[in-house]
Amino acid sequence: MTYEEAVETSETMKDLRNNWTQLLDRITKINRDCKHFGQKEPKFTFYDKMKDELDEQDKAWSLFDEFKSELEKFSVESWLTFRKKEYFKFQDFFIA
Numbered sequence: 142m143t144y145e146e147a148v149e150t151s152e153t154m155k156d157l158r159n160n161w162t163q164l165l166d167r168i169t170k171i172n173r174d175c176k177h178f179g180q181k182e183p184k185f186t187f188y189d190k191m192k193d194e195l196d197e198q199d200k201a202w203s204l205f206d207e208f209k210s211e212l213e214k215f216s217v218e219s220w221l222t223f224r225k226k227e228y229f230k231f232q233d234f235f236i237a
Contacts, residue, residue: 148209171183
């Protein structure tokens, strides 16, 4: 997978998370309405399985988002400044 494909997949995961949140809001409203009208709450067969899978993927892609964010911080610095700062950090690490 290329970096561009990973970025695209990460954005897709954000969209899926937003859609899932909207679906969860609808389910909550349906359950509340059923309770209000004295009806039995519906069973959502694949809800738990989908929730677990989405949570697992969301955790994995949130790590990529953190990586991408840190990488973008490095990309805005000039090479000379970056090289100087990182060299001294690296040197301090071995001296300490």
